[in-house]
Amino acid sequence: MRIEQLRHRLTSLGANPEHARHVLRRWAQARPQQSSRRRIEHYLPQALRDALPGLVEELAGLARLRSRHAGADGSERLLVDLADGQSVESVLLPGGGLCVSSQVGCAVGCVFCMTGQGGLVRQLGSAEIVAQLALARTLRGPNTVRKVVLMGMGEPAHNLDNVMEAIELMGCEGAIGHKNIVFSTVGDERAFERLLALRGGQVRPALALSLHSTRADLRAQLLPRAPRVAPHDLVALAERYARQTGYPVQYQWALMAGVNDGDDEVEGIAALLAGKYALMNLIPYNRVDGLAFERPSAERAAAMARALQRRGVLTKLRQSAGQDVEAGCGQLRARAMAQGSRAIPITIPIPIVSATR
Numbered sequence: 001m002r003i004e005q006l007r008h009r010l011t012s013l014g015a016n017p018e019h020a021r022h023v024l025r026r027w028a029q030a031r032p033q034q035s036s037r038r039r040i041e042h043y044l045p046q047a048l049r050d051a052l053p054g055l056v057e058e059l060a061g062l063a064r065l066r067s068r069h070a071g072a073d074g075s076e077r078l079l080v081d082l083a084d085g086q087s088v089e090s091v092l093l094p095g096g097g098l099c100v101s102s103q104v105g106c107a108v109g110c111v112f113c114m115t116g117q118g119g120l121v122r123q124l125g126s127a128e129i130v131a132q133l134a135l136a137r138t139l140r141g142p143n144t145v146r147k148v149v150l151m152g153m154g155e156p157a158h159n160l161d162n163v164m165e166a167i168e169l170m171g172c173e174g175a176i177g178h179k180n181i182v183f184s185t186v187g188d189e190r191a192f193e194r195l196l197a198l199r200g201g202q203v204r205p206a207l208a209l210s211l212h213s214t215r216a217d218l219r220a221q222l223l224p225r226a227p228r229v230a231p232h233d234l235v236a237l238a239e240r241y242a243r244q245t246g247y248p249v250q251y252q253w254a255l256m257a258g259v260n261d262g263d264d265e266v267e268g269i270a271a272l273l274a275g276k277y278a279l280m281n282l283i284p285y286n287r288v289d290g291l292a293f294e295r296p297s298a299e300r301a302a303a304m305a306r307a308l309q310r311r312g313v314l315t316k317l318r319q320s321a322g323q324d325v326e327a328g329c330g331q332l333r334a335r336a337m338a339q340g341s342r343a344i345p346i347t348i349p350i351p352i353v354s355a356t357r
């Protein structure tokens with residue numbers, strides 16, 4: 001379901017724009033539609049009030065909790081069922097963050113991510129993206145989620161219309177500050193243009209860019225169906241966005257032993273990012289059964305972070321959230337599918353991010 005369709009339905013039930021905002025705000029914030037300050041009997045039109053219980057149930061059905069898995073670090077992985085029987089993962093992060101999925105599966109085909117092997121199953125509708133936020137707040141409380149990162153299953157730039165609608169609703173009615181919404185992408189020129197134009201420039205999410213290599217040839221091997229934009233040009237696009245929004249770009253780097261942890265990459269990152277409005281997140285790779293990539297030693301990862309800092313690149317060495325409960329986003333889903341309850345194509349995304357990315 002698209003949020004736009006939802007607005008049309010509300011209008012057909014007699015809602016004016018303020019009524020529609022009320023319904024959407026209460027849903028996205030996981031608050032009851034009936035508020036003690038303003039009784040809906042005195043406010044919403046009769047047709048809308050009559051339809052509201054059914055609509056609330058329908059919205060709750062967009063994202064239902066299938067299972068939850070707490071990590072020792074305070075994160076919690078949620079396996080979420082969608083109305084058509086597909087499922088995605090969301091991750092509650094320590095400190096009030098939530099990582100949401102934007103697609104079932106992913107078409108980018110990153111060779112270190114099992115989603116890359118399974119491909120795209122389907123897009124998420126904008127309402128399904130917001131429904132993950134509503135579900136997380138229902139579980140933890142309305143005021144608990146204050147940041148949303150689009151770093152779960154899927155490439156947001158491949159589902160731009162739905163992702164932009166969801167960002168707009170979360171930023172305008174969902175009580176998530178604009179800079180606390182993070183659009184994460186492998187890099188796509190259309191995405192930068194759309195982000196700058198969101199609501200005439202009124203909604204400005206922060207940007208995370210999955211770089212993984214400064215060498216165009218290696219990056220093309222690692223991310224085979226990402227747009228062919230040279231790393232230098234990607235950084236230029238991201239820098240322009242960062243300067244216009246006032247938030248630094250978060251570069252994401254899944255650190256893989258013998259692949260992209262060498263001194264050549266340290267030099268390449270320094271050449272690209274020194275002096276830029278940027279933060280480099282080095283994320284040691286989580287091993288995945290069936291894939292040949294390994295994480296480097298802790299010493300090597302720390303040395304790389306120190307070398308980048310010395311060269312003027314603000315760098316953080318990060319760990320995936322919830323490593324003790326299937327670290328890669330998508331592993332819970334894969335396990336649930338493998339246990340055979342449903343005939344759904346199996347995709348096993350390991351976003352570099354979220355939790356990882």
Ligand code: SF4
Pocket residue numbers: 105106107108109110113114115116152153154155186349350351352
């Ligand atoms: S790492 Fe992210 S962009 Fe790449 S295939 Fe996996 S989900 Fe898609």
